[in-house]
Amino acid sequence: MSQSIRSSSLGYPNIGADREWKKTLEAFWSGKISEQNFNEEMEGIRLERLRRQNDSGLGLVPVGDFTYYDRMLDTAAMFGLVPQRFSYEGGPVSLELYFSMARGNAGATACEMTKWFNTNYHYIVPELNGAKPSLTANLPLQAYVEAREKLGIQGKPVLIGPLTFLKLSKGYNAASETDAWLDRLIPLYGQVLAELQAAGAQWVQLDEPSIAGDLGADDWQRLQRIYTELAAAAPELKLIVQTYFDAPDNYAALVSLPVAGIGLDFVHDRGRNLQAVLGQGFPAGLTLAAGVLDGRGIWRADPDAALALVRELAAVVPADRLLLQPSCSLLHVPVSLAGEGALGAALQGALAGADEKLAELALLAEAAGLSAAELSAGAGRGAAAAAGFAAGRQALAALNALPQREAAAVRAKARLLGSSRASRASGFAERxxxxxxxxxxxxxxxxxxxxxxxxxxxxxxxxxxxxxxxxxxxxxxxxxxxxxxxxxxxxxxxxxxxxxxxxxxxxxxxxxxxxxxxxxxxxxxxxxxxxxxxxxxxxxxxxxxxxxxxxxxxxxxxxxxxxxxxxxxxxxxxxxxxxxxxxxxxxxxxxxxxxxxxxxxxxxxxxxxxxxxxxxxxxxxxxxxxxxxxxxxxxxxxxxxxxxxxxxxxxxxxxxxxxxxxxxxxxxxxxxxxxxxxxxxxxxxxxxxxxxxxxxxxxxxxxxxxxxxxxxxxxxxxxxxxxxxxxxxxxxxxxxxxxxxxxxxxxxxxxxxxxxxxxxxxxxxxxxxxxxxxxxxxx
Incomplete structure (x- = not known):
């Protein structure tokens, strides 16, 4: 395998290496800094996180995933979907209104907050309730232009896809109003994409994790409609429909969507995505954005297992159409775990935050471009990759050698007591x-x-x-x-x-x-x-x-x-x-x-x-x-x-x-x-x-x-x-x-x-x- 494989990421932590994002937010909320100061500090945080990702060697750096509070809230604000109790009269959503939706104010309760699929991250639930959406601000376009003009980064704009946005919203009858709401939202998404295309964007990632859940036949038909219309709205853009957290049930329908790329999670799919790709093939001309490293766990990857997975995929998908990435956004892991020496060398060496995962991704992409002989030789072109793989193997071996890894008595007792369900002595009424x-x-x-x-x-x-x-x-x-x-x-x-x-x-x-x-x-x-x-x-x-x-x-x-x-x-x-x-x-x-x-x-x-x-x-x-x-x-x-x-x-x-x-x-x-x-x-x-x-x-x-x-x-x-x-x-x-x-x-x-x-x-x-x-x- 001589042709290089590119890498990308789905998203990066917001908070900053020293939680400067959190500190800036709370300083603004408490009145310690002005709105101008707030925006200036947030811009610095936003640009620094882009630099860190770009310096890691990513082929495609995500832009537009940065948020002042939550991306679902951003999308709702972008489309003017503001609950009536906030007395919104249209136009751009002010910072005060944006944070009122998230946190409430003296006159209006905050929007509902709930968990993002099966993670510990909470998102703000958009409320539709008869709203009339319109494009108030093209946030992905702003992020794309900023990255290009201030850092020279040709970024990959990221936004939440229409089906997932609608499924995670409330205030409408999903059984009878879903298609009517798509009629309202698809043109707005199309406008966002058309403006990105006009600005010179090449790749755009649309997050559709709902696809990995339980979809009915109607939803699969809606996906065809959505992406047919979006592809027509911006025909020169390369759209990636990104799934994660599990495997889609209808692989054939997914890879038939009229888009340039499909993103699949090969870590949390229980082997089903790999089975589908190997068993059903992958369409010619379509790019596979392959989530090959765990985006929500902090353990260093087994380099040999990860490379074996990549080689299996590369046997079906040509290198120029294979994009290596984490399984999901790195929002769910710390920015870095490189400075955790107090844990001891064995444990610290086995951990990976966002920065370390991007480094692992670069190493994997480099190794995937080498033949097995070049990598095993450990010299010439393969020297750096071989050294990286050796370090990974040593780190995992050191972790597994720790005496705390196994306590035989604990395992035996937990398995024994867990073999049958424990019960109270009496029923609830008596208690x-x-x-x-x-x-x-x-x-x-x-x-x-x-x-x-x-x-x-x-x-x-x-x-x-x-x-x-x-x-x-x-x-x-x-x-x-x-x-x-x-x-x-x-x-x-x-x-x-x-x-x-x-x-x-x-x-x-x-x-x-x-x-x-x-x-x-x-x-x-x-x-x-x-x-x-x-x-x-x-x-x-x-x-x-x-x-x-x-x-x-x-x-x-x-x-x-x-x-x-x-x-x-x-x-x-x-x-x-x-x-x-x-x-x-x-x-x-x-x-x-x-x-x-x-x-x-x-x-x-x-x-x-x-x-x-x-x-x-x-x-x-x-x-x-x-x-x-x-x-x-x-x-x-x-x-x-x-x-x-x-x-x-x-x-x-x-x-x-x-x-x-x-x-x-x-x-x-x-x-x-x-x-x-x-x-x-x-x-x-x-x-x-x-x-x-x-x-x-x-x-x-x-x-x-x-x-x-x-x-x-x-x-x-x-x-x-x-x-x-x-x-x-x-x-x-x-x-x-x-x-x-x-x-x-x-x-x-x-x-x-x-x-x-x-x-x-x-x-x-x-x-x-x-x-x-x-x-x-x-x-």
């Missing part, structure tokens, strides 16, 4: 009666999800403690002071079930990972979760095991300060799994059982210490599910098995709570029942109506709290808003089983707005209680 006798809770009990504001003072104290400038005793006193203040404030507000506030915790997953065997932590491995919110996922590299109690000290201290119950707060096994970078040499279900076994021991420690309400949060239960529903049953069974292994070893009088983020409840209601938690709280405020509708069709007979206000927005909702939300919920749910709580944890909010919102929430609960009592007396 509920015993728990009510123990706790004597009022009608419509109020609580929170767990965390309270992580102020600058708290973050500073933690940083000083980690650096050693604040000793353990002083730090523990500081944390206790925070717990004291917030227990007092919760009692003053009038909450019925309290929490200790989680002031000792950085992140709900990182905190537990730091205390369990088998985890490692990067110093700068940040990834974007939503908006400016960045998380630093733990790295699960070895077998997971319990070491010592993790939450008992703070929870028991909080309980000593009040006569009201204080919940113990744990993160569930599936959420720890889904919000970590997980080893790729074991089935994920086996790693989940190891985590569950460790959490079961923590639950036992809490119960032994007198904590009788324990919340095991699973906000990520739904998000890790595959794109195809045919694969859900196996995944959901594994999730329930892990949760029940963690939570079912307690007495009937111990009340198990859990929390999860909004999902299509009706899709997984049986799974939620099977968790057998005594109380579940669900993040719903941005989609309350949709969730209530699902309860009108599905009976849920255990304790439940639907979030009555949105914690992702800084606005303080009124008592009247919350009363209306509670009353609507009670029309579909058993009032005797209903709990009142915010949408999610309150870590990211300010103290004053948190206290104000909770005061309103308790006032709303009391008003509804009073109304119900008055109504019962009248009747």
């Amino acid at each position: 509920r009666q015993l728990q009510q006798q123990r706790w004597q809770l009022p009608f419509l009990p109020t609580t929170t999800i767990g965390s309270f504001p992580q102020t600058a003072e708290i973050r500073s104290a933690r940083a000083r403690w980690r650096k050693g400038s604040l000793d353990n005793a002083a730090y523990e006193t500081f944390i206790r002071d925070q717990i004291n203040d917030w227990i007092s404030l919760q009692e003053e507000i009038g909450l019925d079930v309290l929490v200790h506030g989680e002031f000792e915790r950085t992140d709900m997953v990182e905190f537990f990972g730091e205390k369990l065997a088998g985890f490692a932590f990067t110093a700068n491995g940040w990834v974007q979760s939503y908006g400016s919110r960045c998380v630093k996922p733990p790295v699960i590299y070895g077998d997971v095991d319990f070491v010592e109690p993790m939450t008992v000290k703070e929870t028991v201290y909080a309980q000593s300060l009040t006569d009201k119950p204080v919940k113990g707060m744990l993160t569930g096994p599936l959420t720890i799994l889904n919000w970590s970078f997980v080893r790729d040499d074991l089935p994920r279900s086996e790693v989940a059982l190891q985590i569950a076994l460790a959490l079961r021991k923590e639950v036992e420690e809490l119960e032994k210490s007198g904590i009788g309400m324990i919340q095991v949060d699973e906000p990520a239960l739904r998000e890790g599910l595959p794109l195809k529903k045919s694969r859900w049953p196996e995944e959901l069974k594994a999730a329930v098995d892990a949760f029940r292994l963690a939570t079912t070893g307690v007495a009937d009088t111990t009340q198990i709570h859990t929390h999860m983020c909004y999902c299509e409840f009706s899709d997984i209601i049986d799974t939620i029942r099977d968790l057998d938690a005594d109380v579940i709280s669900i993040e719903t405020s941005r989609s309350h109506g949709e969730l209530i509708h699902s309860f009108e069709e599905n009976i849920y007979e255990k304790g439940i709290g639907l979030g009555v206000y949105d914690i992702h927005s800084p606005r303080v909702p009124s008592v009247e808003e919350m009363v209306a939300m509670i009353e609507r919920s009670l029309r579909s749910l058993d009032p005797e089983l209903f709990w009142i709580n915010p949408d999610c944890g309150l870590k990211t909010r300010g103290k004053e707005e948190t206290a104000a919102s909770l005061n309103h929430m308790v006032a709303a609960a009391r008003e509804v209680r009073a109304n119900r009592v008055e109504s019962s007396h009248i009747n």
Whole structure:
């Protein structure tokens, strides 16, 4: 193989090497910098990320994937799809309006936010609701021109494809209005592409991950229509229809689209895309954009396996029509993991962030252009590639030699206990009666999800403690002071079930990972979760095991300060799994059982210490599910098995709570029942109506709290808003089983707005209680 193969990427992290993107956003939101300063700083960040990608040797550098908040929101703004409550009158969407859609403002609630397919990234859900779209600004064109004129980069504009954009939007009847909406959107997409063509763009990537999900015959016909019309609108452009996260079910229909290239994920496809290419061939004249490196994991690729895959593809697709790339956008990994020497050479050498993955891609493209003999000779043309391959093999060998990789006793016990589903001693009805006798809770009990504001003072104290400038005793006193203040404030507000506030915790997953065997932590491995919110996922590299109690000290201290119950707060096994970078040499279900076994021991420690309400949060239960529903049953069974292994070893009088983020409840209601938690709280405020509708069709007979206000927005909702939300919920749910709580944890909010919102929430609960009592007396 002598002809070189080009490389490309689907997208790159927004946040910057030092999270400068996040810092700029938050400085602007807080009024510390002007809009002009904001735009100037964002331009610098945007250009720097393009330089880094260009310097890596990419043949095609993506442009237009950079965003001030979210690309789905960008697309909605580009087409003037602004909800009516924002009083939009047409024309370009201002920065103030753009951020109001994302975060809400004093007069309007924010747009719904939900997970991007099965990742931990959240996108803003466009609301159509009778809007009349128009092209307000050609954002891909602006990005393309900027890259060319300021850096000399002939970029590849990237935008979300029409079918995926429509499927991820709300506010229309998908059964009857999809084609009408395509009638409105396709001409606008065509205008975007025509203007790109006129400006000199050559390749354009249209992201259509929905194609890798469950599409019906109508959708495949729509794809033909969409891309026939778009190809006609810009006939000189080379359009790539890009899929990822799984394999399309109709390969033949996909490769028959009238476009220049098709992007396929060869990492998360379970071998189906490779089987299709080898078995059905690949059309002449069509370019294959092959996702051959994992775009959402942080493990260094096995160079020999990756090259073998490329050689298989190159046997079918000529080198001049083969484009090597990551499996998806690198948005889901840190910018770089090159500076993580504190992890130790063996572990650090096996990790790869976005920059390292682009370097791997360049190495793979170089090796693919060599014959096997040239590469194995390790001299001449093949010297550099041979050295790179040798380094990759050595790094993986060093990782696998680490003693933490395998703990035989942990594996044996997890497999034994996971071989059959664990159960509580009694059913919910009996447990509920015993728990009510123990706790004597009022009608419509109020609580929170767990965390309270992580102020600058708290973050500073933690940083000083980690650096050693604040000793353990002083730090523990500081944390206790925070717990004291917030227990007092919760009692003053009038909450019925309290929490200790989680002031000792950085992140709900990182905190537990730091205390369990088998985890490692990067110093700068940040990834974007939503908006400016960045998380630093733990790295699960070895077998997971319990070491010592993790939450008992703070929870028991909080309980000593009040006569009201204080919940113990744990993160569930599936959420720890889904919000970590997980080893790729074991089935994920086996790693989940190891985590569950460790959490079961923590639950036992809490119960032994007198904590009788324990919340095991699973906000990520739904998000890790595959794109195809045919694969859900196996995944959901594994999730329930892990949760029940963690939570079912307690007495009937111990009340198990859990929390999860909004999902299509009706899709997984049986799974939620099977968790057998005594109380579940669900993040719903941005989609309350949709969730209530699902309860009108599905009976849920255990304790439940639907979030009555949105914690992702800084606005303080009124008592009247919350009363209306509670009353609507009670029309579909058993009032005797209903709990009142915010949408999610309150870590990211300010103290004053948190206290104000909770005061309103308790006032709303009391008003509804009073109304119900008055109504019962009248009747």
